[in-house]
Amino acid sequence: MNIEDDPKLTAYILDELDRDEVSSLEGQLSKCEDSVCDMREAREYASMIRDAYDSEPIFRMTPEQRENILEDSEIVAITGNSPDKILSFAEGLKSLDEKKVETEENNLWKKCFPVIISISAAALVIGMAVVLLNNDRIGTSPKSKIAQKPLDPLSITILDPQATNGNVRDKLSWVQRQIGVGPIKFPVTYRYGQPKPLNEVSDSLVFLDGESFRNPAMEGQRWSVFPSNVSSKSYDHLREFMLAGDFPDAENVQIGSLINAFEYDYEYPNPGEDFAVNAEVANCPWDQERWLIHIGVRVADTQKNKVKETRLAREVRMAVEFNPEKVAGYRLIGEESAEKSNVNVLPNQIILEGQTVTALYEIVPIDGTDFSEPSKRNENSELVSVRIDYTDPEKKESRSLVSSIPHKSTVSWEEASEDMRFASSVAGYGLLLGNREKGSSATYDLVLQLAKDALGEDKNGQRSEFIDWVKKTKKIKERK
Amino acid sequence: MSSSPRVIDPSAVLLRRALSEFEVPLTRYAVSILGDIERSRDAVQDTFIRLYAQTPEAIEDKVKSWLFTVCRNRCYDILKKEKRMMRLDDDEIHSLPSSTDDPAQLMARQEDRAKLNSDLKKLLSSIEELPERQREVMRLKFQADLSYKEIGEVLEITVSNVGFIVHSAFKKLREAMKQEE
Structure with missing residues (x-):
């Protein structure tokens, strides 16, 4: 040839x-x-x-043009989809790009979130100033209906989507909140009757194994606001130490934020709804007397496929109301101490489209409340309800979405979802890292077992990496 | 995994990656079609804005050819609209002001230009002598680093056709270079 x-x-x-x-x-x-x-x-x-x-001249757009393009996409949202897949189209330049992307993102975060949290004077009502961008659909009202997930151990009922009323409709107050002045006035209501007035501060707590839990029967403790930690700081910090063959001081790893740094496979909201609440109750793997409530919130992701849209902001408060007839005491995992007001655990809160928010609570049941025997579970009563209050500043509407977790929905540890088991494993690891495992049966081996059994799809390898960390931490601790 | 991959909207990620990787080759490509930087910039800007409107999953496997196809179409739309098929001389292109030039970059470029040996200059002029189709294919291959398949998608021709065009142009350039030696 x-x-x-x-x-x-x-x-x-x-x-x-x-x-x-x-x-x-x-x-x-x-x-x-x-x-x-x-x-x-x-x-x-x-x-x-x-x-x-x-050797030809390097042509590119003007900085203004670049800015213009990026401005349209300024909404760097959290997503459960796997961005890795998309990143792979340019393998060769990946590491180089990553730096650029991250820098850009950092700038964007700074730019997008000058919103300062304002905290209401009322001890229970904590507002999180939140920015949700490019949401074109905030104005629609969630319909009252039952959202049932086939594989979920529990059905979620949206009871009163229009429960909340006009306090936040005032544009002036919204503007004040944007710049960090003026309280957010979310109405406080009680599903489970008025709490008892406090005579002494100690009444507000219950004690078990030398640990304190909030008592939902008492004034000021009925509601617990949980943070929507977006920061992956704790995760990054831990990772950095692990790569260097050591583990960080417990105070530098916020367990609530570490739990939130992992991806969870929560259901997305139905069309027309802004949030989906995935919740489960199962017995605590390291303490027979306690139960765990796992709350996974998924924010709707509506800004896909949109080019130019008005930027919108949404203020959100996510909170749990505990039924004092069933729950003697509760504690938000990751919260340093129940004695401190949980107002303090809410740094700059951000909520983004498609984001997930995870909260884990340890609860102590009221004597005689049996969670383990299905036959003894009360058919109709609720353990807790999750409430998400949010406002749409453009439409000047405020809304509230309430999901209840019925008593009958409690499951045994083995029946819990992989997401819940994994989040619990991270929580258990947090106990061990902070040497707070005393009185419980939490051990590294238990944590390892929990995580291993809850690997799930592990699309980005995070969970496997976590397992490595647990093993490493165990080894290092044994040596010390 | 990187520090915060979950704090990301896939469309925004796609856009940023595409910008950092393809802005320059796309603008160069647009300039080669339009012959002037201002209109080329508009075409490229429009291309990226359109990219953001895409569903990332739908185009993630063909981002590159998607970008060049859309950019090319934008360029020809502009040409059609303005009804002028003007082509600037190479020298004119080289002297076009670029507002992104900072002095350091300019100096570096001038040094580069000075270093550019005569072989490369001759080669560039040989490239200019190629037929238009070959020029376009060669630019996509050697400058923008598109694969035959991607070039085929952009120009709507078959892969073997691309292979043939590249081969013929490459052969011509080799011969020209050999003659120089």
């Missing part, structure tokens, strides 16, 4: 042949002694052509 005039040869030089074609061509070339079969020269020419093109 006239090999010199074969387009295959050019394709070979330019790495355009598949493996079979390459090996067949290389077979031919090895038998060929002609100088045209020497590919070195051809490759040199190819690289000269590249150099020639590279």
Whole structure:
């Protein structure tokens, strides 16, 4: 054959042949002694052509144009989808790009979230100033209906989507909140009757194994607001130490935020709804007397496929009301101490489209409340309800979504979802890291077992990595 | 995994990655079609805005050819609209002001230009002498680093056709370079 005039040869030089074609061509070339079969020269020419093109002036858009494009997409939202997949189209430049992307993101965070949290004077009502961007659909009202997930151990009922009323409709107060002044006035209502007035502060707590839990029967403790930790700081911090063969001081790892740094497979809201609440109750793997409530909130992701849209803000408060007839005491995992007001655990809260928020509570049941025996579970009563209050500043509407967790929905540990088991494993690890496991049966082996059994799909390898960390931490602790 | 991959909207990620990787080759490509930087910038900006409107999952496997196809179409739309097929001389392109130039970048570029040896200059002029189709395919291959398949998608021709065009152009350039030696 006239090999010199074969387009295959050019394709070979330019790495355009598949493996079979390459090996067949290389077979031919090895038998060929002609100088045209020497590919070195051809490759040199190819690289000269590249150099020639590279020597052309570098043209790019103006900074204003770039900014304009990025501005339209300023909404860097959290998503449960796997961004890794999308990142892979440019493997070669991945590491380089990553830096750029992250820098850009950091700037964006700064730019997007000057919103300062304002905290209401009322001890229970904590407002989280939240920015939800590019949401074109905030104004729609969630319909009252039952959202049932086939594999979920419990059904979620949205009871009164319009429960809340006009206090936040005032535009002035919204503007004040944006700049960090003026309280957010979410109405406080009680599903489970008025709490008892406090005579002494100690009444507000119950004690078990030397630990304090909030008592929902008492004034000021009925509601617990949980933070929507977006920061992956604790996770990054831990990871950094682990890579260096050590573990960080417990105070530098906020367990609530660590739990939230992992991905969870929560259901997305039905069309027209802004949040989906995935909740479960199961017995606590490291303490027979306690139960765990796992609350997983998924924020709707509506801004996909949109180019230019009005930026919107949404203020949100997510809270749990505990039924004092069933729950003697509760504690939000990751909260340092029940004695401190949980107002303090709410740094800049951000909520983004598609984001997940996870909260884990340890609860102590009221004497005689049996969670383990299905027959003894009260059919109709509720353990807790999750309430999400949010406002749409543009439409000046405020809304509230309430999901209840019925008593009958409690399950045994083994029946809990992988997400719940994994989150609990991280919580258990937090106990051990902070040397707070005393009185419980939490051990590294238990935590490991929990995590291993809850790997799930582990799309991004996070959960497997966590397992490695637990093993490493165990080893390091044993050595010390 | 990187520090915060979950704090990301796939469309926004796609856009940022595409910008950081393809802004320059796309703008160069647009300039090669339109012959002037201002309109090229508009075409490229429009391309990226359109990219953000895409569902990332739908185009993630073909981002590159998608970008070049849309950019190319935008360029030809502009040409059609303005009804002028004007092409600037290479020298004019080189002297076009670029507002992104900072002095350091400019100096570096001038040094580069000075270093640019005569072989490359000759090569560039040989490239200019190629027929238009070959020029476009070669630019997509050697400058923008598109695969044959991607070039085929952009120009709506078959992969073997791309291979043939690249081969012929490559052969011509090799011959021209050999003659120089």
